[in-house]
Amino acid sequence: MAKVIAGATVSLDGYCQDANGSSAALYADFEELTGSGYMQRVADETGAVLMGRRTFDGAEDPDDYADSYEFQAPIFVVTHRPPTVEPKRNERLWITFVPDVEDAVRQAVAAAGDRGVTFVGGADLFRQLLAGGLVDELAVDVMPVLLGGGVRLFDDGTAATLEKISVEEVGVRTCLRYRVVPATT
Template identity: 55%
Template sequence: MAKVVFGMTMSLDGFIDDANGSGALLSPNLEALDATGLMREAIDETGAVVMGRRTFEGASDPDSYADSYEFQVPIFVVTTHAPERKPKGNSRLHFTFVNSVEAAVEQARQAAGERDVVVVGGPNVGWQVLKAGLVDELQIGIMPVLLGQGQHLFAHLESTQIMLTKTRLVEAGQCTYIYFSVQK
């Protein structure tokens, strides 16, 4: 069965953006990331993507996903308001709009087969998937910067306790990626 993977990059003090809402200081050098093969590995292992509506709408043109999105796989968008017009797809990438993370993950798992389901974009859907106990692997990138304030990656988990086991550590440029399996 497909493994559900959620990951984000944060500052050393746990923020995913600064006080102005910008994550620019956390954007890893994509050339360094590509040089490690991590991105190619992620693309090869991904069978479906789950994202939130804000991430979906963050593309200047949703039709551009079919032509240029790195994950050319089925995409499941969690939203209570599907767009009036479905964006362009292709033979590998198409969109399905669902109203809960549970439904999105279940459909994504079916579409992915033995490959991974990757939860992408902002933290909101990631938090929901974590709280629902649906994440199998957590991937955290840590950039060597202290932001002091902003949005904490795990602030909205409240009193949820999730036990993790470290499985992998990879350095790519200035970013350190730590992979954890989620104990269930």
């Protein structure tokens, strides 16, 4: 069964967006990152993608997902506002809009098969997944920048025990990978 991998990039002080709502400083290395072996391995392990509506809307043209998105796999967007026009698809990538977080995870896990479900973007959805016990692994990239304010990734009081899987340097970023240890009752 597929594992759910919640990924995010944060500043050294824990923010995933600055005070103006931008994450540009966290992706100053975007060209280097997308061409790296690290990103190729992440893409290779991805059998489905889970994202929130704001992240989906971040594309200038939704049809670009089918044409050039680094994760060529089915995408499940959690939203109560699906677009009126279905985005372009190809034989590997299509987009499904799902109003319920748990249902979106179930559909993504089924679509991923024996590969992973990669979550991209959105602190709110990230927190919902983690608080709901829906995350198997965390993949947190740390950029060497201090934003000093904005949206924190871990800011809702959710506690979790983590077990280190790996630490990797990709250019200036440090890529941390943890397994979420299930809570015992």
